[in-house]
Amino acid sequence: MNLPKTFLTTTTVGSFPKPDYLKKARTQFSKKEITREELEKLEKRATQEIIQFQEKLGLDILVDGEMYRGDMATFFAEHLTGCKISGLVRSYGNRYYRKPVVIGKLEWPGPITVDWWKYAQSLTHKPVKGMLTGPYTMMDWSFNEYYSNRRDTALAFSEVIAQEALALEKAGAVCIQIDEPAVSTKPEELPLAIEALSRVTQNLKAKTISHMCYGEFAKLYPKLLDLPVQQLDLEMANSDYDMIELFKKFPFTKEIGLGVLDVHNHAAEPKETIKKRIQTIFEVIPPERIYVDPDCGLKTRTLEESETKLKNMVEAVKELKKELLTYA
Amino acid sequence: MKSSVVGNFPKVGDSHEQQKLRRGIEAYQQQKILKADLQEIQDAVTQQAIQEQINAGIDLITDGQIRWDDPLVWPARKFKGISVNGLLRFFDNNVYYRQPVVESAVGWIEPVLVHDFQFALRSVPKTASLKVVLPGPYTLGRLSKNQHYSKIEDLVLDFARALAKEAKALEGAGAKFLQFDEPSLPLYPEDFKLAAKAIEICTTPLAHSTIYVYTYFSSLSKTFDDLQNLPIHGLGVDLVSSAENIQLLRDKRSAKDLALGLVDARNTKMENEEDLRNLLESFEKNLDRIQFLNPSCGLEFLPYNSAVKKLNLIAGLTKDLVSSTKKG
Known part of the structure; x- marks a missing residue:
């Protein structure tokens, strides 16, 4: 499996909305009304459907849709030795979630996402990204009752996530995304995030991506470019491409995953708007280093909303590619 | 020396009974209940x-802010000129709030918290006292999306005028202890x-209340000296989020009474009582200034059982x- 040798490659950030039958089954499972096997059967069905959905849309690099995951940090913590899961805490409004609690030495129990990745990849000839949560974010979003400080906790997470990343690569993943949305919240800890992530990516040959969103990236730039990954996937539509002025001042030297769809807005962006958004970035980054995707995971949108948004995105890219080749 | 809290308390716990508010809000949103x-x-x-x-034996309590939709800015939604926007991260937490949007001149219409205060007061036994927490005017200005004023100064001062009326109404209803939360203040020295100036506007109409300003989440190293000149009785200082605040209280005498955020309200790990005693004893210059011991911030970042x-x-x-x- 090779990555497409092209430009303006289209992809998505990771999550897709869970179908109603899966939401219902997850609730039933939490009440012990159905077995893990019964739930897993439906998670597989939903994964298969979301792979077909992406293929039909014509996306270049696919994701497994995270049908088997709840919260992006808690999912990993559920599997790691040394972690337990907290009681409910509020995320916002009437939304609650459970957080990881580090209660002992963190250890990797063996592959966590590899079987899911293998399953998703078996359903398509297009590359499927391996998806992990980065060590800094795991640390920042967990309660810590074991390690003496934030650095030790982040580095302990990096050891276990590095093993998971290597297992994904060994299984055949050519592209591994390690999300670090918490990086933008404490600019003074960027060196720690870089140190922790480097322990995950240092031995990988696969393409490495890190996704970030909803933070003040301006405070981190250009130091953000020191994150040891080949591609930074940034939410840009929601923040109206305000980073471009900074890119003019300090060149963006990596590949960019360019967020062109606002995932918190129900309305689908028209094709022309998306084209303009992509063209805006041409001024500072050449097309071969631009990957086009939504701002963030699509799990908060409906499948219909996701479809319209992505359809417009793929169409916009198609037209732009044609125009670029015509005028080349 | 008395014990207190900073503001909110978890709205839900893990038992079915403890989740009735979550179910109630959902049912109300679906128009199933009135x-x-x-x-x-x-x-x-x-x-x-x-x-x-x-x-637990807390001396100065709050009503737990059970009706608040977010950790801080909720009361501003009831001011004139304010609508509500999308979600934003609440400081460096993995917690979000709906951003107030300032669409026209901000003004006070009617009491926002008086009913809640009066209700809570009826439930407080004589052994304890009740305080009311309000968002500070500067922090409200910083956390809002300003679409009306040409300068943030004018926005902050109008928030202050609206909050002054609210504070006066609360005092009129019997509130004896008012707290203004200003976590943004130390971030913009x-x-x-x-x-x-904004805090002075809020406190001027108050005739007999004890007034505290609480800062949390960050270091007071750049604002500690200036904070001493505010027209208030006491300062809430977070000793958990910033080691610099510990050093400040060792090095400098506070002209204001102090409420110390001694226990980490953002981590489930339980502190050792002996360590806390030793820490307190190290504030030799301020021992007679310490009026309250409390958690570092609101307890809603913790699961219910940990908060207790x-x-x-x-x-x-x-x-x-x-x-x-x-x-x-």
Whole structure:
């Protein structure tokens, strides 16, 4: 499996909305009304459907849709030795979630996402990204009752996530995304995030991506470019491409995953708007280093909303590619 | 020396009974119950939050802010000129709030918190006192999306005028202890004069209330000296989020009374009581200034059971200290 040798490659950030039958089954499972096997059967069905959905849309690099995951940090913590899961805490409004609690030495129990990745990849000839949560974010979003400080906790997470990343690569993943949305919240800890992530990516040959969103990236730039990954996937539509002025001042030297769809807005962006958004970035980054995707995971949108948004995105890219080749 | 809390208390716990507010809000949103039904649930959960504080032995309690949709800015939604926007991260937490949008001149229409205060007051036994928490004017200005004023100064001062009326209404309803939360203030030391002017506007109409300003989440190293000149009785200082604040209280004498955020309200790990005693003893210059011991911030960042444990720790430590001082 090779990555497409092209430009303006289209992809998505990771999550897709869970179908109603899966939401219902997850609730039933939490009440012990159905077995893990019964739930897993439906998670597989939903994964298969979301792979077909992406293929039909014509996306270049696919994701497994995270049908088997709840919260992006808690999912990993559920599997790691040394972690337990907290009681409910509020995320916002009437939304609650459970957080990881580090209660002992963190250890990797063996592959966590590899079987899911293998399953998703078996359903398509297009590359499927391996998806992990980065060590800094795991640390920042967990309660810590074991390690003496934030650095030790982040580095302990990096050891276990590095093993998971290597297992994904060994299984055949050519592209591994390690999300670090918490990086933008404490600019003074960027060196720690870089140190922790480097322990995950240092031995990988696969393409490495890190996704970030909803933070003040301006405070981190250009130091953000020191994150040891080949591609930074940034939410840009929601923040109206305000980073471009900074890119003019300090060149963006990596590949960019360019967020062109606002995932918190129900309305689908028209094709022309998306084209303009992509063209805006041409001024500072050449097309071969631009990957086009939504701002963030699509799990908060409906499948219909996701479809319209992505359809417009793929169409916009198609037209732009044609125009670029015509005028080349 | 007395024990207190900073503001909010978890709205839901893990048991079915402890999740009635979550279910109630959902049912109300789906128009399955009436507003009066939801209010009845909010009343019951407020009484429960008060009871937890009383059971632990907290001296100065709050109503737990059970009706608040977010950790801080919720009361501003009821001001003239304000609508509500999308979600934003609440400081460096993995917690979000709906951003107030300033569409026209901000003004006070009618009491926002008076009913909640009066309800809570009826549930507080004589052994404890009740304080009311308000967002500070500067922080409200910083956390809002300003689409009306040409300068943030004008926005902050109008927020201050609206909050002054709210504070006056609360005092008129019997509030004796008012707290303004200003977590944004230490982050913008260059705006201190503006923040001070705004706080003065809030406090001027108050005739007999005890007034505290609480800062949390960050270092006061750049604002500690200026904070001493505010027209308030006391300062809430977070000793957990910033080691610099510990050093400040070792090095400098505070002209204001102090409420110390001693226990980590963002981590489930329980503190050692002996360590806390030693820490307090290190504030030789300020021992007579310490009026309250409390968690570092609102307890809603913690799961319910952990929040209760932290309440017990703070109340127990305060009682032990008071009794050993009496014996000594």
